[in-house]
Amino acid sequence: MTRILAALLPLAIAACATPQASAPAPQTVTVGIVAINDFHGNLEPPKMAVPVPDGSGGTTYVPAGGAAWLASAIDMVAARHRYSTVVSAGDLISASPLASSLFLDEPTVGAMNRIGLEFNAVGNHEFDRGREELLRMQAGGCEAHTQRRPCAVEEFAGADFAFLSASTYTGDGSSLFPATGTKTFETPAGQIKLGFIGLTLESTPLLVSPEGIAGLTFGDEAEAINRAVPVLESEGADAIVVLIHQGAEQGENPDPNDCEGLSGALLEILGRLDPGVDVVVSGHTHQAYVCDYGTIDPARPLLLTSAGSYGRLVTDIALTIDPAADQVVAARAENVIVQSPGYATSRGETPATDAFARFEPRADIAAYVARYVDAAAEYAKRPVGRIGGGALRMWGEGPNTGGRLGLLIADAQLAATRDAGAQVAFMNTGGIRADLEPTADGRLTFGQIYAVQPFGNTLVTRTFSGAQLETLLEQGLAMADPKFLVPSQGFAYRYDLSRPAGERLVSMTLDGKPVDPQATYRVTMNSFLAQGGDGYAVFTDGTDAVTGGLDLEALEAWLDGEAPRPVPSAPRITAN
Structure with a gap:
């Protein structure tokens, strides 16, 4: 009762009182x-x-x-x-x-x-x-x-x-x-x-x-x-x-x-x-x-x-x-x-x-x-092949070295440019935008692979010396947030981030043999990297360039076939 009266009392006073000045405007x-x-x-x-x-x-x-x-x-x-x-x-x-x-x-x-x-x-x-x-x-x-x-x-x-x-x-x-x-x-x-x-x-x-x-x-x-x-x-x-x-x-x-x-x-x-x-x-x-x-x-x-x-x-x-x-x-x-x-x-x-x-x-x-999803459905639902399990962008919680998916993409780009003399292909991890999650029987759609590589890059193959490849990999390893180029099958390298910048590449091999600084190699990359993207200026120094098809077309061709495409399982980039 007291609380009710206390609440009503100001109303009664307000009804009987002479008009007062309006309340001051809020300060904040x-x-x-x-x-x-x-x-x-x-x-x-x-x-x-x-x-x-x-x-x-x-x-x-x-x-x-x-x-x-x-x-x-x-x-x-x-x-x-x-x-x-x-x-x-x-x-x-x-x-x-x-x-x-x-x-x-x-x-x-x-x-x-x-x-x-x-x-x-x-x-x-x-x-x-x-x-x-x-x-x-x-x-x-x-x-x-x-x-x-x-x-x-x-x-x-x-x-x-x-x-x-x-x-x-x-x-x-x-x-x-x-x-x-x-x-x-x-x-x-x-x-x-x-x-x-x-x-x-x-x-x-x-x-x-x-x-x-x-x-x-x-x-x-x-x-x-x-x-x-x-x-x-x-x-x-x-x-x-x-x-x-x-x-x-x-x-x-x-x-x-x-x-x-x-x-x-x-x-x-x-x-x-x-x-x-x-x-x-x-x-x-x-x-x-x-x-x-x-x-x-x-x-x-x-x-x-x-x-x-x-x-x-x-x-x-x-x-x-x-x-x-x-x-x-x-x-x-x-x-x-x-x-x-x-x-x-x-x-x-x-x-x-x-x-x-x-x-x-x-x-x-x-x-x-929904209007745009429906418009894209014809493209998105088209089957493009099968893979033998999920292909993810990361290996656990370690540095982003592209995961099994990065290796799959690099292999696809190497296969697509063999006619241009390619011996190795490199993929940048930042260009891999989604994981590949197939159905239970391994099937993938165009929409899924498009989500992985949506940029529409073309493939470029150039000639580099072994010394240039060393400089190339060192460029990525020297960055404040180290970047790793994902190599295709046959190429592997080891690194040690505790070493001074410029000396972090421990070794690199092609087909099990050390890369010769004096020898030349045909290397494939996407057009973003070919223009020096991600800070890899050495990519612009290659010679005898051959421009190929789209990166997405290379991946689709690699997946096309009756049998599921095996997903690479062993890392090709390792810490010392």
């Missing part, structure tokens, strides 16, 4: 930023899980992803905030599964238009089909810049969201896309303006085909950010958010809401940032983390996030802003798992779990995706 406003990165056109659930600690020393694997489920998760997170915006930190498109890649990623842009994306930083993979095709992604239209026909399903209107590229410069020194963007909210506390800076990583030329970025330069990321900060401040930005396609790693920690043992190329950039930056939304490494960076560098108390990859996570960022002071007074973030239906592979089942929220697919996005 909380704004939500809904962030993703590295979506890579995964319109359908990618059959990949999000690993999270189970609280008992183990790990729970949660099935996640798919554009329709992602849309529902984004809607849920956005609904937590009265004011919100949706952003991406790059690699939204390319290296995509068939339903998106076959149609030049037009459906991914269409899906993101419907989801409500507002800003996307340009990632390295946005340049995979070249500068002009990327500009078409923004502006729309049906002009062809690749071998594939644009607008195959519908007229392409382009992105409703803005691509941002503060550190990508054209010949006259201007940025390819706008360096910054703003989002303004009218609130009872006054106008709130968020300023966004978007940029790709400086090493993009090492990751894409040089001919596709001719005339462009990629500058220092920190310098570009620091130039943009005062511009946004002069425009009245209350908070500054960086969307950068560069990232960090957590090591062995699977918690997507932690940043224990953080390392990686992004940290050097963060250490040079203007203290005016409030949030950094990152990508590229496909790792998930949330970090109060002020605990690492008190001079830069920013919030650092990444939502992993393939639309399996959404980052819910909340900024509490004092508009009178034009500053952020509090910030928090959480990675939300986009749980979708369970799935099964040759490695077993990954069921859905009640330990995390389950999302229903958003109907309009599901219908839109």
Whole structure:
């Protein structure tokens, strides 16, 4: 009774009292930023899980992803905030599964238009089909810049969201896309303006085909950010958010809401940032983390996030802003798992779990995706052959040396170029985009092998000396994050990363014999590597080049036959 009277008493007083001045306007406003990165056109659930600690020393694997489920998760997170915006930190498109890649990623842009994306930083993979095709992604239209026909399903209107590229410069020194963007909210506390800076990583030329970025330069990321900060401040930005396609790693920690043992190329950039930056939304490494960076560098108390990859996570960022002071007074973030239906592979089942929220697919996005999946079905379902078991990209938890699948691809490319004199073929591990999971009797479809190699590279065979091959392998081993070229059958090499850079190759053999530095060898690679991609400059030095067919055609031909193609089982790259 006392509690009821206490609740009613203010109402009675208010009814009898003379009018009073209205309550003062709130002093702060909380704004939500809904962030993703590295979506890579995964319109359908990618059959990949999000690993999270189970609280008992183990790990729970949660099935996640798919554009329709992602849309529902984004809607849920956005609904937590009265004011919100949706952003991406790059690699939204390319290296995509068939339903998106076959149609030049037009459906991914269409899906993101419907989801409500507002800003996307340009990632390295946005340049995979070249500068002009990327500009078409923004502006729309049906002009062809690749071998594939644009607008195959519908007229392409382009992105409703803005691509941002503060550190990508054209010949006259201007940025390819706008360096910054703003989002303004009218609130009872006054106008709130968020300023966004978007940029790709400086090493993009090492990751894409040089001919596709001719005339462009990629500058220092920190310098570009620091130039943009005062511009946004002069425009009245209350908070500054960086969307950068560069990232960090957590090591062995699977918690997507932690940043224990953080390392990686992004940290050097963060250490040079203007203290005016409030949030950094990152990508590229496909790792998930949330970090109060002020605990690492008190001079830069920013919030650092990444939502992993393939639309399996959404980052819910909340900024509490004092508009009178034009500053952020509090910030928090959480990675939300986009749980979708369970799935099964040759490695077993990954069921859905009640330990995390389950999302229903958003109907309009599901219908839109289905339109493109159906259009791709004729290609996707075509049988292409059989293999004798699953072919995965990784060997356990060790360095990424391409797994059994990398060996299978290298063997296919060697076989396809024997007529050009090829003695060995090398495959880059970054070009292997999915595992091969056959049916119980080993059958594979075109859609499956397309997901493995979606770039449309041609095969190139050139002559190199044995000394050049040594330099080539040393180039990869000397990198901060060592890269390994996967060799075809007959070629093997050993390495020792404890040795100084340039001396890490222990041995290399062809058909059981040491490679002779003075002898010459015919070597096959894909056209990305042939242009010096992934930092392998020596590939451009080969002579007597012969250009062959597509890498995907080579794999399909290798799989064609009555009997299942055996999957290589013994590693050809070994640590000393």
